[in-house]
Amino acid sequence: MSNKEHDVTRRQFLNYTLMGVGGFMAAGMLAPMVRFAIDPLLREEKGGKMVDVMAVKDITTEPVRKTFSVDRVDGWHKFKEEKIAYIFKDDNGKIIALSPVCTHLGCTVAWNDDPAHPNQFHCPCHGGRYTKTGINVPGTPPPEPLHVYETKVKNGRLYLGEEKPRGGA
Amino acid sequence: MNWQAIDVKRYLQNKEYIDTVILPLVPLSWESDMLATVREGEFALAIASAAERELHGRVLLCPPFAYLKSEAMSERMKRLKMWENECRANGTKFVFFVTSDVDWKRVEEECPGLIWFASAPLEHLEARHQKDVIEENVEIVLKRIRTEWRS
Structure with a gap:
């Protein structure tokens, strides 16, 4: 009887069924645990929300001033924070977005x-100066280079994230 | 710097760098001109705050000097001079009064730090236009302050 080989015994059937149901239940319990475990990773992705600022093709080697706003929450108070960036390409063609906060x-x-002092960033308050790439000129008050925004290019548009200090001087 | 503990801490550490005070002049009235009065104050505060952002490191933006529209000009002036003298006695070299109240225009000569600009009904403007109007007027204030700093 060739049929017999494909038949499943009662014992096998019960084994498969119980394993299936058991596995499903285990997965149900484990899934939230895994979600909790990798939550920091997921959250970081969400926190780095970036803002569309301009088209990449409009970026030249001359810094241009662009303003954009990001949503901020301060305690219970929600507001839009206005930010400014000076955007240009450096000699290697890399896009740089500087924060103009001295x-x-x-x-x-x-x-x-x-x-x-042509082709420099200049602070109106105490005469601080920075080179085009944002490096502070020695002998002027600023203690470190201008901060840079995180940049991302997607579909020909430039997106900016948080500004980060660069260290060194 | 704003009149907030977090900024004033920095102010106290860097006092030699922060030699300028911006004082908005804000009128109060409940008469028929109430709405216009509120607008003047609101506008002056908005401009002052935008100017502070640009010049954060050298300027202390103080809480507004408030006065009743019914208060006599001589009384206001007396009080304002007291505020100004207090600022100067504590190491402030430059004191600027920003206002949209036309009353002050008449006493401009007695008040060298006065910066006057016409107010705009911000509540009728879209956010984008609000920004333009504010930027335009802030430029007046910044130009004036930078000129005084240079002289």
Whole structure:
């Protein structure tokens, strides 16, 4: 009887069924645990929400000032925070987005507005200066380079995230 | 710097760098001109706060100098001078008063730090236009402050 080989005995049938149900229950219990375990990873992805600022093809080697707003929550108070970035390509074609907040005491620096020091960022408050790539000029008050925004290019658009200090001077 | 503990801590550590005070002048009234009065104060506060952002490291933005529209100009001036003298006695070199109240325009000569600009009804403007109007007026304030710093 060739049929017999494909038949399942009662014992096998019960084994398979119980294993299936048991496995399903175990998975049901484990899934939330795994979710908890890797939660920090998932959250980080969500926290790094980036904002569409401009088209990549419009970026030149000359820094341009762009403003954008990010949603912030301070306790129970939700508000939009206005941010400024100076965006350009460096000599290697890498996109750089600088935060114009002076690292000395937090004034807003401007690009190339001081005739005495062309092609530098200049702070109106205490004369702090930075090179085009945001490195503080020695002998001026700022203690460190301008912070840089995280950048991401997607579908020809530039997205900016958090600003990060660069260390060194 | 704002008039907040977190900023004032920094102010106290870096006092030699922060030599400028911005004082918004904000009028109060419940008469028929209440709405216009509120607008003037709101606008002056918005401009002052935007200017503070640009010049955060050298400027202390103080809580507004508030006064009743019915208060006589001579009384207001007396009080304002007291505020100004207190600032100067504590190491402030530059004191700027920002306002949209036209009353102050008449006493401009007695009040060298006065910066006046016409108010705009911000509540009728879309967010985008609000930004433009504020930016335009902030530029007036910044220009004036930078000029005084240079001289």
